[in-house]
Amino acid sequence: MDKAPFHHQRLQNRSLFRSPLPKLVLWSILFIVILFLFFHFSPTSQSSSSSSRIDRRSLRTSAAWGGAAWEKRVRSSARIRSSHNHHGISVLVTGAAGFVGSHCSIALKRRGDGVLGLDNFNDYYEPSLKRARQAMLERAGIFIVDGDVNDAHLLRKLFDVVPFTHVLHLAAQAGVRYAMKNPSSYVHSNVAGLVSLFEAAKSATPQPAVVWASSSSVYGLNKKVPFSEVDRTDRPASLYAATKKAGEEIAHVYNHIYGLSITGLRFFTVYGPWGRPDMAYFFFTRDMLRGKSISVFEGPDHSTVARDFTYIDDIVSGCLGALDTTEKSTGTGGKKRGSAQLRVFNLGNTSPLPVSQLVGILERLLKVKADKKIIKMPRNGDVQYTHANISHAQAQLGYQPTTDLETGLKKFVKWYLQYYDPSSSLSKKGRSGGGGSSSFL
Numbered sequence: 301m302d303k304a305p306f307h308h309q310r311l312q313n314r315s316l317f318r319s320p321l322p323k324l325v326l327w328s329i330l331f332i333v334i335l336f337l338f339f340h341f342s343p344t345s346q347s348s349s350s351s352s353r354i355d356r357r358s359l360r361t362s363a364a365w366g367g368a369a370w371e372k373r374v375r376s377s378a379r380i381r382s383s384h385n386h387h388g389i390s391v392l393v394t395g396a397a398g399f400v401g402s403h404c405s406i407a408l409k410r411r412g413d414g415v416l417g418l419d420n421f422n423d424y425y426e427p428s429l430k431r432a433r434q435a436m437l438e439r440a441g442i443f444i445v446d447g448d449v450n451d452a453h454l455l456r457k458l459f460d461v462v463p464f465t466h467v468l469h470l471a472a473q474a475g476v477r478y479a480m481k482n483p484s485s486y487v488h489s490n491v492a493g494l495v496s497l498f499e500a501a502k503s504a505t506p507q508p509a510v511v512w513a514s515s516s517s518v519y520g521l522n523k524k525v526p527f528s529e530v531d532r533t534d535r536p537a538s539l540y541a542a543t544k545k546a547g548e549e550i551a552h553v554y555n556h557i558y559g560l561s562i563t564g565l566r567f568f569t570v571y572g573p574w575g576r577p578d579m580a581y582f583f584f585t586r587d588m589l590r591g592k593s594i595s596v597f598e599g600p601d602h603s604t605v606a607r608d609f610t611y612i613d614d615i616v617s618g619c620l621g622a623l624d625t626t627e628k629s630t631g632t633g634g635k636k637r638g639s640a641q642l643r644v645f646n647l648g649n650t651s652p653l654p655v656s657q658l659v660g661i662l663e664r665l666l667k668v669k670a671d672k673k674i675i676k677m678p679r680n681g682d683v684q685y686t687h688a689n690i691s692h693a694q695a696q697l698g699y700q701p702t703t704d705l706e707t708g709l710k711k712f713v714k715w716y717l718q719y720y721d722p723s724s725s726l727s728k729k730g731r732s733g734g735g736g737s738s739s740f741l
């Protein structure tokens with residue numbers, strides 16, 4: 301009696317197993333698993349894997365934002381604590397854990413402005429350096445929200461919590477040569493990210509004024525020097541330059557349609573303490589100290605490759621000058637109420653120097669002879685020469701660079717040795733030798 305149903309069930313199970321339907325299900329699952337493994341690990345997907353990694357990386361948003369405690373930290377960081385001689389502003393600094401972003405954040409906070417940082421801490425270069433900058437900003441009372449400028453929801457929340465008067469938008473995919481390796485990261489950060497930021501800013505009440513980082517690279521194949529803001533910028537030599545140029549056009553649109561006050565700053569090869577390890581002065585230092593060879597580029601017929609190297613403290617003055625001279629945006633509720641300010645400025649040093657001279661200065665400061673390999677400048681986006689005309693920034697922003705390359709590199713080397721090799725004899729000499737004071741040291 302008992303057995304019958306059991307037997308019946310087993311028969312049913314067996315017949316079920318024999319029927320084509322479960323087999324089909326099994327094979328389908330197996331097929332999907334194989335497909336997944338194929339696309340995940342196949343070599344054909346490897347070529348795009350670095351870019352998709354960057355996309356995933358950049359799209360990553362903080363798992364933990366929101367809530368009363370978080371909002372309190374955001375408000376406290378953005379609160380203006382002005383002195384009597386300074387009418388404070390409240391600034392959202394994107395890319396705050398970056399090189400220029402961290403220096404500007406500290407400078408703003410020191411003079412009593414409210415500063416909230418935003419950074420996605422991506423791994424384009426060592427995230428530990430970004431975390432070290434973050435720790436320093438935290439000690440100064442600046443909170444950096446871990447999130448991406450492409451996260452519209454997060455941006456809306458930030459503008460809801462704080463009525464920012466200004467945005468200093470420095471979050472970007474930097475680097476001229478890396479654009480050949482990972483083009484999509486430039487579009488993602490420098491085009492989509494900028495649009496996302498402008499969208500949030502134009503919808504905010506009040507609309508903040510936006511100051512953002514363009515680049516000297518927009519001058520591209522220009523031969524007329526020094527580069528002036530009125531010169532042609534329609535012949536970029538790299539995708540990086542093209543995305544920065546696109547940013548300038550996008551700025552025009554948001555100014556025109558929504559009355560956003562926007563200032564673009566064309567930075568010229570910024571260097572200094574807490575700098576970017578992907579830049580030549582930085583990795584030349586690292587490689588020279590490790591006894592590795594360095595590639596020094598030269599132009600056609602052994603001509604010189606030169607840059608208008610600009611020290612970070614001068615760039616910080618230019619950024620603060622730009623913030624302080626903005627006019628208010630004119631829109632409200634996402635609608636334009638009148639014409640608004642739209643500006644672009646060169647921030648350079650006005651004294652270009654050959655890369656070979658940069659190497660010579662590093663040799664003296666590091667007391668190391670560089671193993672130089674002189675090679676033809678590769679055709680990967682580099683331009684041979686940059687030189688800024690800064691008269692516009694001088695007149696409008698009171699911008700006046702004061703640091704020459706030798707002085708600036710001295711401060712960089714001092715920082716580098718203390719940060720990476722505090723026990724070295726050179727570092728000790730640097731510490732007592734007074735390499736000058738940078739914003740952080």
Ligand SMILES: O=C(O)[C@H]1O[C@H](OP(=O)(O)OP(=O)(O)OC[C@H]2O[C@@H](n3ccc(=O)[nH]c3=O)[C@H](O)[C@@H]2O)[C@H](O)[C@@H](O)[C@H]1O
Binds near residue numbers: 475
């Ligand atoms: O002004 C800008 O808008 C840009 O400045 C910076 O680009 P660049 O001026 O190209 O700086 P950087 O790479 O340090 O090369 C410096 C010099 O060394 C030469 N160089 C470079 C590498 C090498 O191996 N050898 C070499 O000679 C090279 O030919 C060049 O002459 C920022 O990285 C960029 O994000 C952007 O902000």
